[in-house]
Amino acid sequence: MATFRHAIGKSTLAEGITVPRALEDWIEAPALGQKRQITLVFGDMRVHATLRRLANARGHVQIKYENKEGLPFRQWLALVFAASQTGVKGEYLEFERMEGDVFRVGAFAVSSQPLQRLEISEWIFHRSDEGVFQRLAPAREIPAIIHNVEFKTEESQNFYNGQMARLFADWNWQSERRVVPELPLKSDFVKGRVQVEVEFGNARTYYQDYVKFMLASHYKTAAFGILIVPTENFARSLCEVGRRRAIAKGRHSYSGMIHLEKIRRELDFLKFMLPTPFAIAGIGVKNYT
DSSP states (O other), rough: OOOOEEOOOOHHTEEEEEEOOGGGTTTTTOTTTTTEEEEEEEEEEOOOOOOOEESSSSSSSEEEOSSSGGGGHHHHHHHHHHGGGGGSSSSSEEEEEETTTEEEEEEEOOOGEEEEEEEEEEEEEEEEOTTTTHHHHHHHHHHHHHTTTTTTOOOOHHHHHHHHHHHHHHOEEEEEEEETTTTTOOEEEEEEEEEEEOOOOOTTTTTHHHHHHHHHHHTTSSSEEEEEEHHHHHHHHHHHHHHHHHHHTOOOOOOOOOOHHHHHHHHHHHHOOOOOOOEEEEEEEOOOO
């Protein structure tokens, strides 16, 4: 049964959500400037909400519940997603069509994630700030994707790359799309105006990710870049796994890995040549008991 997911933001808790462009047909979005009533089912309750298409140039499709009738739903959101009221925590809603215009809404809060999982430990913003999460909806999805990646002690970077690829696909991101049609350089993931590069590689390879961000910005294939790298502790753990596997295969060396602290040290020296806004997400391991 078809579903769609929406990462929690401030507007989600207060008034409504925007339906992804790719799912407008699935939700049977109304014509420009039109609206209709739909039903949201959550727990053992239900409320009426408004599905509408704005009469603007892009024709955004929204589900709105900011009126008095939507109060029980907003109260439920505030209770379930208390963590997201202080920032973007990777929590999300999932909408599933039950029948006609009746949709069951599932809540995926921080407390529902695997006991050992990855999390974004720190953000570094270059020519931008945390306001990007409100301006660009795909950016809010990154914490939700990362927080659903399971941590396993003896797994290598390939395991985490595979999990992230699957989760980005689940959230309807495009993968391996050319940054500029005429060049062979490809982005790891793209959605809307956001470009994502996941880097577990050698400490020098991440410079190419900066080039991708600048090309995408200049040629207007994306407006904002996000670079995902391990924190120093997580990188050290992955390198140890890599070294053990290399020794088991008869190799006597294993190259290092990029990590957030190296990027932090170098960014101050590179700022003058990086005109493009982007953010760096340092991922580590989060344990819940």
